[in-house]
Amino acid sequence: MTLLSSILQYQFLQNAVLAGLLASMVCGLMGVIITEKKMVMMSGGIAHTAYGGIGLGYFLGFEPILGAFFVCALAALGMGFMHRKTQSNPDVLIGLFWSVGMALGILFIAFTPGYPPDITSYLFGNILAVGQSDILLMGTLTAIVTLTVAALFNQWKSYLFDEEFTSIRGINVVFLEYLLMVLIAMSVVSLIRVVGIILVLALFTAPPVIARMFTADLKKLMQVAVLLGAGFCFFGLWISYELNLASGASIVLLAGISYLLASAVCALFRKKTAS
Amino acid sequence: MAKHAETYHNTITENPPVQLQNLSVQYGDTHALSRVNLTVQEGDFLGIIGPNGGGKTTLLKAILGLLTPSAGTVLLFGSPPRQTRTRVGYVPQVNHLNRNFPINVQDLVLMGKLPGRPAPFYRFSRQDRQEVLDILEKTGLDGLKKRQVAQLSGGEFQKALIARALAVNPQLLVLDEPTASVDTRSHEQIFNLLRELNREITIILVTHDLSVISSHVLSLACLNGTLFYHGEPILNQKIIGELYGCPVELIAHGVPHRVLRSHEGE
Numbered sequence: 001m002t003l004l005s006s007i008l009q010y011q012f013l014q015n016a017v018l019a020g021l022l023a024s025m026v027c028g029l030m031g032v033i034i035t036e037k038k039m040v041m042m043s044g045g046i047a048h049t050a051y052g053g054i055g056l057g058y059f060l061g062f063e064p065i066l067g068a069f070f071v072c073a074l075a076a077l078g079m080g081f082m083h084r085k086t087q088s089n090p091d092v093l094i095g096l097f098w099s100v101g102m103a104l105g106i107l108f109i110a111f112t113p114g115y116p117p118d119i120t121s122y123l124f125g126n127i128l129a130v131g132q133s134d135i136l137l138m139g140t141l142t143a144i145v146t147l148t149v150a151a152l153f154n155q156w157k158s159y160l161f162d163e164e165f166t167s168i169r170g171i172n173v174v175f176l177e178y179l180l181m182v183l184i185a186m187s188v189v190s191l192i193r194v195v196g197i198i199l200v201l202a203l204f205t206a207p208p209v210i211a212r213m214f215t216a217d218l219k220k221l222m223q224v225a226v227l228l229g230a231g232f233c234f235f236g237l238w239i240s241y242e243l244n245l246a247s248g249a250s251i252v253l254l255a256g257i258s259y260l261l262a263s264a265v266c267a268l269f270r271k272k273t274a275s
Numbered sequence: 276m277a278k279h280a281e282t283y284h285n286t287i288t289e290n291p292p293v294q295l296q297n298l299s300v301q302y303g304d305t306h307a308l309s310r311v312n313l314t315v316q317e318g319d320f321l322g323i324i325g326p327n328g329g330g331k332t333t334l335l336k337a338i339l340g341l342l343t344p345s346a347g348t349v350l351l352f353g354s355p356p357r358q359t360r361t362r363v364g365y366v367p368q369v370n371h372l373n374r375n376f377p378i379n380v381q382d383l384v385l386m387g388k389l390p391g392r393p394a395p396f397y398r399f400s401r402q403d404r405q406e407v408l409d410i411l412e413k414t415g416l417d418g419l420k421k422r423q424v425a426q427l428s429g430g431e432f433q434k435a436l437i438a439r440a441l442a443v444n445p446q447l448l449v450l451d452e453p454t455a456s457v458d459t460r461s462h463e464q465i466f467n468l469l470r471e472l473n474r475e476i477t478i479i480l481v482t483h484d485l486s487v488i489s490s491h492v493l494s495l496a497c498l499n500g501t502l503f504y505h506g507e508p509i510l511n512q513k514i515i516g517e518l519y520g521c522p523v524e525l526i527a528h529g530v531p532h533r534v535l536r537s538h539e540g541e
Binding site: 036152169171212215 | 372390392
């Protein structure tokens with residue numbers, strides 16, 4: 001049975017496709033912002049603190065993904081605050097938050113009574129296990145991220161290019177900075193179900209850098225990145241379905257290989273036009 | 276030495292564009308600036324020179340309210356800078372910016388039209404766009420308006436940043452090293468433009484380029500941790516020696532000789 005006919009038949013596949021589309025929205029919009037602001041590693045740090053939240057959820061007996069959201073948001077704000085107040089090297093902060101977040105998760109899960117829960121789907125994602133409540137959460141987060149990026153589009157553009165000029169214009173860049181941290185946390189959480197905490201960075205980076213080869217306009221860049229993300233999620237899902245492979249890994253590998261191919265083609269093309 | 280000399284060719288107003296009183300700035304244990312007193316009058320064209328690490332950029336940041344002084348006061352048009360800095364057009368150092376950012380010249384200049392108030396879903400008005408087109412023409416960039424910033428030469432990028440600052444409709448233009456990565460032709464064009472703008476706008480510029488001082492500015496400030504000199508744009512070996520800590524050869528080819536007025540320091 002092909003994937004398309006199965007999608008019509010099975011609810012879990014419909015959920016998977018929907019989750020892929022929602023994921024591509026956030027990774028396209030936020031991926032462009034994150035790569036232009038050179039915050040990829042910061043996003044990695046924020047993503048990994050989610051593990052602490054998931055552990056906390058299991059330990060206290062509430063929905064782990066909600067725990068992931070709260071801990072991610074707190075960690076993101078905390079990193080922003082500490083960076084601003086202590087002028088500490090962001091590199092160091094990222095490293096610390098990254099490992100401390102993971103360590104907390106490990107401890108919380110060890111303290112959780114009963115059988116240890118299966119946390120691999122949070123680490124590596126499982127788009128086929130996305131349920132109705134996940135879709136609801138992802139949908140809400142995606143809507144908030146999309147609206148916030150769209151509403152302040154011109155302010156983001158100015159902020160990303162030149163923070164000082166933007167603040168002299170009277171725009172509150174400190175607010176934008178913290179808002180950006182929270183948006184990253186939201187994006188991470190909505191991507192966890194699809195590709196997992198560990199693989200999330202590929203979806204933040206591959207679509208924007210490939211899109212950058214085709215366009216140099218911020219809005220078009222976001223649009224192309226969303227389309228590419230949707231393509232990776234859908235075809236990654238298809239590969240994983242046909243070959244019976246892990247879905248998160250398939251999506252990420254597809255994104256990585258596409259990036260390599262695209263840069264190779266670009267390099268060849270440039271050589272040709274140059275000679 | 277003409278320390279803290281008053282500026283002369285300018286109209287004295289009640290709320291001068293910039294007034295620094297005993298300004299000191301500290302980064303941790305390092306004193307970047309100590310006890311700077313400086314008033315910039317309306318209509319002035321002030322050049323600030325000094326060695327690297329002498330606090331030039333710090334001074335600009337204090338004027339713009341981008342940092343909090345450890346002592347002293349900064350008044351911008353008679354008020355704390357955070358209240359009045361929207362009247363300032365700021366031109367940052369070219370190499371502090373990401374030249375690969377995906378934006379074209381016209382959109383870059385439009386950024387100067389962004390409102391300071393919270394404005395969700397803000398769209399630039401037809402008037403904003405028309406004003407930007409006029410500024411692009413004035414700065415000689417009208418042929419490049421759809422060009423990506425990454426594809427501009429150093430001089431063109433510098434002019435685009437000046438155009439963005441002009442889009443603010445500023446009463447004060449503040450430029451940080453506007454000729455740092457600019458070829459000779461653009462250098463000339465930029466200073467001609469600034470001189471023309473100076474008829475209506477007060478200008479402060481920071482530079483390491485001593486030849487600029489002679490022919491273009493109306494007054495001069497020498498900064499190395501503190502203000503060594505403020506007054507007429509006349510440099511002599513004594514000031515330069517004090518400023519840079521060693522005698523600097525004043526190469527002045529094709530530059531009016533008033534740069535090199537020697538033996539008249541006191």
